[in-house]
Amino acid sequence: MLGLYYDGGLELRRDLPVPEPGPGEALIKVMAAGICNTDKEIARGYMDFKGIPGHEFVGVVTAADDPDLVGKRVVGEINCPCGICYLCLGGKENHCRERNTLGISGRDGAFAEYMTLPVSNLHVVPDTMPLYSAVFVEPLAACFRITEQVHISPSHRVAVLGAGKLGLMAAQVIRLNGCAVLAVGRHAHKLKILDRLGIKTVMEKDLDIRERFDVVIESSGSPDGFNLARSLVEPGGTIVQKSTFVEPLSVDISSLVVDEIRVVGSRCGPFEPAIRALMRGLVHVQELIDRRFPLEMGMQAFEYAMRDEALKVILEMKTYPAEGLRQPGELAEDSII
Amino acid sequence: MLGLYYDGGLELRRDLPVPEPGPGEALIKVMAAGICNTDKEIARGYMDFKGIPGHEFVGVVTAADDPDLVGKRVVGEINCPCGICYLCLGGKENHCRERNTLGISGRDGAFAEYMTLPVSNLHVVPDTMPLYSAVFVEPLAACFRITEQVHISPSHRVAVLGAGKLGLMAAQVIRLNGCAVLAVGRHAHKLKILDRLGIKTVMEKDLDIRERFDVVIESSGSPDGFNLARSLVEPGGTIVQKSTFVEPLSVDISSLVVDEIRVVGSRCGPFEPAIRALMRGLVHVQELIDRRFPLEMGMQAFEYAMRDEALKVILEMKTYPAEGLRQPGELAEDSII
Secondary structure: OOEEEEOOOEEEEOOOOOOOOOOOEEEEEEEEEEEOHHHHHHOOOHHHOOEOOOOEEEEEEEEOOOHHHOOOEEEEOOEEOOOOOHHHHOOOHHHOOOOEEEOOEEEOOOOEOEEEEEHHHEEEOOOOOOHHHHOOHHHHHHHHHHHHHOOOOOOOEEEEEOOOHHHHHHHHHHHOOOOEEEEEEOOHHHHHHHHHOOOEEEEHHHOOOOOOEEEEEEOOOOOHHHHHHHHHEEEEEEEEEOOOOOOOEEEOHHHHHHOOOEEEEOOOOOHHHHHHHHHOOOOOOHHHEEEEEEHHHHHHHHHHHOOOOOOEEEEEOOOOOOOOOOOHHHHHHHHOO | OOEEEEOOOEEEEOOOOOOOOOOOEEEEEEEEEEEOHHHHHHOOOHHHOOEOOOOEEEEEEEEOOOHHHOOOEEEEOOEEOOOOOHHHHOOOHHHOOOOEEEOOEEEOOOOEOEEEEEHHHEEEOOOOOOHHHHOOHHHHHHHHHHHHHOOOOOOOEEEEEOOOHHHHHHHHHHHOOOOEEEEEEOOHHHHHHHHHOOOEEEEHHHOOOOOOEEEEEEOOOOOHHHHHHHHHEEEEEEEEEOOOOOOOEEEOHHHHHHOOOEEEEOOOOOHHHHHHHHHOOOOOOHHHEEEEEEHHHHHHHHHHHOOOOOOEEEEEOOOOOOOOOOOHHHHHHHHOO
16 A cells, blocks of 8 residues: 655655454555654654554544444554553553554554554444544644643633644634633734634743733744743743753752742643534634645655745545445545535 | 852851841741752852742741741741732742742842841741751742642543652652552662652663653753643643743744643742651652761852762751750751761
C-alpha cells in the first residue's frame, strides 16, 4: 500500500504491506489524517520513531471481530495500553509503561491507506459529522484534557499562548467555561480566526506585560513559551504545559516556590466530550484547515506543514475502495464541506 | 539592643536600636528563634536581604494597642501584606506584591532582643505549649501548606525527599492523612528520628530506583532534589516543591507533559493547624533540636547550623526582662523541656 515512512528520514513508499490486525484489533481504511506538531517533531527525530507516522485520523473499519463495526466511520484513541498492569487497572491506561502509541511510539500510524488499532480504542463518528471535522477529534480531545485536569472557574482570567492548531482549539474549549480568555500569538492571520469567533486576541509583541492570569495554557510549541507563561501567571496560579520539545529548559524553580505556581503537564484527552462539542457546534475546527493534499503528495504536505505560518494540513486517502462499504465520509465531504 | 545583622556579611551587633512599632503593630520581646535553611541562604546572599534575619520565633508582646495582648506569648506569620490590593482582597495576602517578609525581605526579623510585627499576624500560643515547640509553629505551618494545596489521599504512596528539619516535619504531617510515607535522606542520624516514630525511611543511596510514588515532597534543599523527585513520581503524580535555591535548574519539560506530572510550588502555611497538631502531640518537633545557643553566640550558632549534619539550631534571648510580665515560656522551658 501507499504511505509515508520514517526511518531517520521521511519518504513516500508504495511497497508497504497492508497491516494484519492482531487479536481485538480492527483493520481501518484511512479516509483522512491531520499533520500535527508532534508529527513534525517526529520528522526531526523526536521519540526515535521508526515506521508510519500519523495519529489524527478518521477512517472506515474494513475488518473486525464485531460485524456491526465493519463499515462504520471511526476515530481512535492513540494510546494502546497493556490492560493488565497496575497503571491500567488503576485507570491510568494512557500512562501504561508497556503501551505503544499510534504513529508516535512502537505502532504504525495513519499516514497510509490502511492502519490497525484495538477495537477498544475506537469511537464511532456520528454520520452527520463532516469528514474534516472528525480529523480534529483527537487534538480537540487533548484540549478537553485541560479542563479534566484543572478546574477553570468562570471567574478566572485565562491566557492561551500560541495560536497554532492546538491553541486555537484550546481557546475555544476554555471559553466554554465562561471565563475571560486572551489568546496570544505571533501570526495575525491565525489570531483572526479567534477574532471572528469573538475571542480576545493579542500579538505577542503587543502584550501588556503587566497583565496577569489565573491560568496560562502553554501551547506555543516553543521552549520560550514556558518562561512567557511564568511571567504572565498570577501568584498561586496554574500553567498548563501542552508543548513538548526536545531541548531541556532552564527553569527558576525558586520563583515557582515563592509564587506557589502550579505546573500541570497535559497530554491526551477524552474523545466523547470532543465529539459532543463538534456535534453541537461549540468548537469551530474547519476554519483551521490550511490545505488538503492527497496521500501521494505526502512529502509536499509535510514540507508545507513545516512552515511557521501553516495551519492544519490534511492528507486525503483518495484511493479508498468502494467494495460495497457505506462511506458516509464521502457524502459528508461532498455535501457539507 | 543585641542582634544579628546582615549587610553583605553577617555580624553580631550591640548597637541596634529597639524597633518602634508602627500603626497596628506590636513590639515583641523575642524569647527564642530558630535558624532555618532560608536564613542560611540569606547569609549566602539570597533575596539581597539587608537587616536582621530570622522568622521562626516565639516571644512576648511588650506593647500593642490592645492591652489584652500585652504579656501574651505569641508566634507570628511572616508575610506582611498591604491589605488593600486585589491580591489581598482576593485572599492571596501571602502573595501581595507590596508585602514585606519578616527577616527575609524588607523587614527586620527575629534574631535580636526585640522585633515588631502587625498584630494581625500574631497567634497567641497556649500556655501549656513548651517554649521550644512554639519555635516550630512557623515551619510546621509550611508543612500543613502542602495538604492545603494538594489532596493527599489515604491510598497514596508519598515520598518525602530530604530529612532536614522541614522533611522531618513534613513526613509526620503527611502521615496524618493515613497514607504510606517513605522518607529519603542522606544522614542516618536524622532518619533515625522518623524511624523511632514508626515512619519508613531509606538512605538515598539505598533507594530502590524502581519504586514510584503518587506524590513526592521535595524538601531536600538541594537542586538535585527536583530531578530525583521527577524520577520517583508516578505518571499523573504530583511533585510538591518546597526547596528554594539560587541556581536555575535544567528541566526536561517534555517529560512532564508526556507523564502529565503536576509540579506545585509551596511556601508558607496556616498557623492554627500547626498549633493544634503540636498541642495534640501529633507532630514531634523537640527531637529536631540540635543545639541551643544564647543570642550572644549568634555567629557561632550560624556556623554550627551551616553544617550538613546539623538539625534545628535555636537562638535563646536569655536577657528578657522580668518587668512584671507573665512569662509562660520560662515556666515551660524549666518544667517541660
